[in-house]
Amino acid sequence: MEWAIIVVIVVVVFVFISLTVKIVPQQRVGVVERLGRFHRLLTPGLNILIPVIDHVRIYHDLRIQQANVPPQTVITKDNVQVQIDTIIFYQVVGPEQATYGISDYVYGVRNITTATMRQIIGKMELDETLSGREKISSDIRIALDEATEKWGVRIERVEVIDIKPPLDIQDAMDKQMKAERNKRAIVLEAEAAKQDMILRAEGDKQSKILKAEGDKEARIREAEGFRQAQELEALGEAKAIEAVAAAEKSRIQMLREAGLDEQVLAYRSFEALTEVSKGPANKVFIPSNAIETLGSIGAIGEMFKNKEGKK
Numbered sequence: 001m002e003w004a005i006i007v008v009i010v011v012v013v014f015v016f017i018s019l020t021v022k023i024v025p026q027q028r029v030g031v032v033e034r035l036g037r038f039h040r041l042l043t044p045g046l047n048i049l050i051p052v053i054d055h056v057r058i059y060h061d062l063r064i065q066q067a068n069v070p071p072q073t074v075i076t077k078d079n080v081q082v083q084i085d086t087i088i089f090y091q092v093v094g095p096e097q098a099t100y101g102i103s104d105y106v107y108g109v110r111n112i113t114t115a116t117m118r119q120i121i122g123k124m125e126l127d128e129t130l131s132g133r134e135k136i137s138s139d140i141r142i143a144l145d146e147a148t149e150k151w152g153v154r155i156e157r158v159e160v161i162d163i164k165p166p167l168d169i170q171d172a173m174d175k176q177m178k179a180e181r182n183k184r185a186i187v188l189e190a191e192a193a194k195q196d197m198i199l200r201a202e203g204d205k206q207s208k209i210l211k212a213e214g215d216k217e218a219r220i221r222e223a224e225g226f227r228q229a230q231e232l233e234a235l236g237e238a239k240a241i242e243a244v245a246a247a248e249k250s251r252i253q254m255l256r257e258a259g260l261d262e263q264v265l266a267y268r269s270f271e272a273l274t275e276v277s278k279g280p281a282n283k284v285f286i287p288s289n290a291i292e293t294l295g296s297i298g299a300i301g302e303m304f305k306n307k308e309g310k311k
Contacts, residue, residue, distance in 0.1 A: 019051035024059075031057040031099045041095055060095045064156055067106050069113050074121040076129050080169060082121070085161040086113060086140070094152025101151040109148060113158070116143040126165060133160045 022042055024030055030042030033055050042056065049056070069086040076082060088109055092098045102108050120139045121129055129136070137158045144155040165173070 016051055020049055022047040022049055022056065027062045028059055029062060029095045030059045031095055033057050038096060038100065058099055060092045060098060062092055062095075064089055064091045065106075066090075067109060069110050072114050072117060074118050076121055076124060076126045078125045080126045081166060082126070082129060083162075083164040084117060084121070084136075086117065087159050087161055088113060088144070089156040089158075090148070091154050091156055092152060093154045097150060097152030099152075105148065105151045105153050108151065109144060109153065109155070112144055112147050113140055116140050126169070130163055130165070133163070136160050 022030065023046055024042045024044045026044045028044065030047075032039045032042055032049065034050075034053055038057075039054065042059075067088045067090065069088060071083050071085045073081055073083050090109060092105075094101075098105055117136070117140060120136055124132060124136075137160050141155050141158040144158065148155060164170075
């Protein structure tokens with residue numbers, strides 16, 4: 001009997017503690033009601049409640065959550081049915097509003113997403129829908145923000161995962177894409193051939209220009225070398241003439257300084273004629289001034305005498 005009382009007391013104490021002490025983990029929050037009305041929020045850590053009077057209605061996870069919206073079939077502006085998969089990232093920022101503002105905010109977010117998506121796609125044609133994922137996501141997020149603000153839920157991001165057109169449309173799009181790629185490949189190939197021809201022509205042109213410039217430079221250098229050679233040769237001849245003239249001038253100056261007059265020169269000329277007369281010539285022409293100068297010395301007669309003797 002005593003053991004039963006002890007067990008009952010232990011159970012009562014355990015229940016009392018479990019109703020009084022609440023430990024809330026990080027990034028979670030609890031909504032406390034006192035006698036059925038909102039009283040306060042349980043923050044992360046140790047919290048004390050009044051048993052029976054205080055009651056924890058719900059715990060909310062404050063981390064960013066994600067909710068998948070089931071694939072929806074919508075009709076575009078040009079009457080094409082497409083299937084769209086969407087995912088939503090949201091966060092509870094107002095635990096009290098999320099508890100009392102709507103019974104199930106996740107279900108509400110999915111329904112608003114579906115309705116908004118139908119409105120947006122209904123205003124777009126198929127090509128705009130396929131290429132306008134960012135616009136669709138942005139429009140859905142703006143519509144959700146306006147609706148979920150009073151629910152204490154903030155929409156972080158909306159992602160359109162996939163947009164699937166009907167199979168016949170997909171086949172037509174595949175054929176169109178292949179045709180576009182083939183066309184692009186042909187254009188690129190033609191452009192490459194054109195560039196190749198242009199580059200080859202440019203290379204040939206540059207080669208001819210460089211060769212012509214090289215020939216021109218070579219001819220200019222050759223002419224310049226020939227001109228410089230002629231100038232140097234003329235300069236050498238002029239210097240040689242100047243040297244000969246200077247030597248002759250020096251020789252004459254030396255003869256003058258040695259006291260040689262015209263008679264001596266005539267005598268030296270006569271000596272030279274004497275040597276000439278020893279040769280095979282039959283006639284010797286003597287300058288008249290030499291004859292006048294040497295007439296008194298009888299040299300001419302002696303020379304011709306010797307000449308006659310030889311004959």
